[in-house]
Every structure is written in structure tokens, then in C-alpha cells.
Amino acid sequence: MVVAKAKAPSETQYVRKVQGWIFTLGAAVALRDLARAIRTGRTREFWKADREPLAERHQVPLEELVPVFEEGFLREARALRMEVPENLASLWLRRYGLARARDLSETTAKGLRALLAEAIKWGEHPEEAARRIRDLVGLTERQARALMARRRALLEEGLPPGKVEAIVSRQARRMLRRRAETIARTEFIAAQNHSRLEAWREAQRQGVIRRxxxxxxxxxxxxxxxxxxxxxxxxxxxxxxxxxxxxxxxxxxxxxxxxxxxx
Known part of the structure; x- marks a missing residue:
């Protein structure tokens, strides 16, 4: 009997994995690069998901879902009594995983570029803004803009800057945790559904199920x-x-x- 090469994580385990990943993104971004982008205004070129090494190294850990795909595929294969093709991991990554990783990386990049653009718009000191922004890497563009609007509103209310940054930081962590959970649950469901679909398509090619x-x-x-x-x-x-x-x-x-x- 063919079995998955590795034990599949539970959905809860995968949520924790992605949450751990999202809170490490900021550390991967050099402060000098952030400050330079703010100083020069070249935010559109920052972190190009299709060619930036940073984006490649810090994509969502979708490879963790390969065992989920394998187990789902094998479950269908046993039910249909079909032959199992070699290298299911490659099938998963080629058909779905790599494209999704690039999409999610670009979403993260857009959020970061929105934060940089906001710092430029309000004339913030590049080095100070870079230190603050690095803790916010991982937010979507929509989340980033909402958080910066909240920050401006608090400052306009006259709250001390230190208190404002503490409030913003707590809200950012909640947003990051929520985004990580959404990513994890969405991709987990995707791996399960695509494993079934790919098994059916393979069974159809083998003549096990009707055309x-x-x-x-x-x-x-x-x-x-x-x-x-x-x-x-x-x-x-x-x-x-x-x-x-x-x-x-x-x-x-x-x-x-x-x-x-x-x-």
C-alpha cells in the first residue's frame, strides 16, 4: 500500500506554523533597505515577488501542505482502486503551490509598499519610520492602510506618540495573527480539494472513471x-x-x- 511520505499536519498545527512564519517576516527586511526606499521614494520597486530574493526566501510555507495533498490523493486512489503516479509532491507544487506562494508573496509586498508610501506622504524620518514599519511586514495593503489611518487619528487626538505606537503595535499583531490564520485555513482547504480533483483527473486518464x-x-x-x-x-x-x-x-x-x- 502506498502511503504519504510524511505525516500530514492537522489544520490547527498548520495555523500555528503560518502564524510563526508571519511574525518572522519583518526580521528578514533590512532596516537600511526600508530607510532607502522611504528616502528615495522608490517604493514600487521594493520586494518584487517575481524576482526579489527576499520574496523567494520568505514565501508562505506551502510545502508543509504536501503531505495533506498526498494523503488526500491516496485516500481517493484507494477508493477508486487506481494506480498512484510517482512524485505527488511535484504534482502539488507544479499545479498549485508555486503559483499560490507567488500570489501571497505579492500580497505581502503590496502591504509593505503601502506602509512605505504612507511614511513618504507624511514626511517621516526614514530611519525612524523603517524601524516602525519592520514590525508591520506581513499585513495586506488594506490592513496596512487601515492601521495607518488609525495611527494618524490617534496622533490627531493628541495622544502621546509612545502610547500611539503601543496601541498600533498591539492592533498590528492582532491583524497579523488573523491574516496568518486566514491564509492557513484557506490553503489547507485548497490542498484537500485539489488532492481529490487531481486524483479524479488521474483516474480518468487511467480509464478508472468514465470520461x-x-x-x-x-x-x-x-x-x-x-x-x-x-x-x-x-x-x-x-x-x-x-x-x-x-x-x-x-x-x-x-x-x-x-x-x-x-x-
Whole structure:
């Protein structure tokens, strides 16, 4: 019997892993580079996700999900009594993992560039702003702008700068923890769904399941169900075609809890 090469982490374990990762991002950014970007105004060039070594070294640890993908694939393979192809890890990374890592890295980069642009806009001292910003690396652009708006509002209220920075720092940590949890849960669900889809596609290639087999979107209905997922429930597509929103399998959005069935 073929088994996964490594034990898959639980969703909770993976959440903790990603939270640990996100709180190390700032340490990877050199203060002098941040200060230089603020001083020169060249924020758009900072941390290019497609070629910057910093982005490559500090991408979301999606490789930790390879065992999740392997276990899901093997579970379907046993149920379908199909042959298992070599190197499932490569299949996962090639079809999904590498692209997602780049996307998430670019989201982080946009958040960082927003923080740098804000420091330039308000004429902050480059070195002082760099020290403050480094603790905020990992926020999305939306989170970064919201946090800076909160900081400006507190300063305008006349609160002492030291107290303002303490408040902002606590809020930033909550935001970072929340973003890490969202990333982890979203990617965990993605690994599970894509493992099933890839097993079905391989089974179809082997002739184990019929050529007309389809995948069906299954929405988790409760008080948290969003309009996007409600509309997708029951939608069917051939295994090699995307659903109407352009994805091959859930998630449809961050924190999506949907799944797929073979029909």
C-alpha cells in the first residue's frame, strides 16, 4: 500500500506554523533597505515577488501542505482502486503551490509598499519610520492602510506618540495573527480539494472513471455562507474545466469552506 511520505499536519498545527512564519517576516527586511526606499521614494520597486530574493526566501510555507495533498490523493486512489503516479509532491507544487506562494508573496509586498508610501506622504524620518514599519511586514495593503489611518487619528487626538505606537503595535499583531490564520485555513482547504480533483483527473486518464465524469461544487451552508458560495452550490463542470468563477476547485475566496464531489 502506498502511503504519504510524511505525516500530514492537522489544520490547527498548520495555523500555528503560518502564524510563526508571519511574525518572522519583518526580521528578514533590512532596516537600511526600508530607510532607502522611504528616502528615495522608490517604493514600487521594493520586494518584487517575481524576482526579489527576499520574496523567494520568505514565501508562505506551502510545502508543509504536501503531505495533506498526498494523503488526500491516496485516500481517493484507494477508493477508486487506481494506480498512484510517482512524485505527488511535484504534482502539488507544479499545479498549485508555486503559483499560490507567488500570489501571497505579492500580497505581502503590496502591504509593505503601502506602509512605505504612507511614511513618504507624511514626511517621516526614514530611519525612524523603517524601524516602525519592520514590525508591520506581513499585513495586506488594506490592513496596512487601515492601521495607518488609525495611527494618524490617534496622533490627531493628541495622544502621546509612545502610547500611539503601543496601541498600533498591539492592533498590528492582532491583524497579523488573523491574516496568518486566514491564509492557513484557506490553503489547507485548497490542498484537500485539489488532492481529490487531481486524483479524479488521474483516474480518468487511467480509464478508472468514465470520461464524462464531472465535479460538483458543495457549499457549507450556515450563517457564515457568503453569496459567492451560495450561488456556486451544485454547479457542475468537467474535471479539466474551471468553475464559473475561474477556479478549478475551492476555495473561492479567503476562508472559503467549500468542497467538491465527483458526480
Amino acid at each position: 464524462g465524469a464531472m465535479k460538483e461544487w458543495v457549499t457549507a451552508f450556515d450563517e457564515r455562507t457568503c453569496p459567492i458560495c451560495s450561488a456556486l452550490h451544485g454547479e457542475r463542470r468537467p474535471l479539466d474545466e474551471p468553475f464559473s468563477i475561474g477556479v478549478m476547485a475551492p476555495p473561492a475566496h479567503p476562508a472559503c469552506r467549500c468542497s467538491i464531489n465527483l458526480v
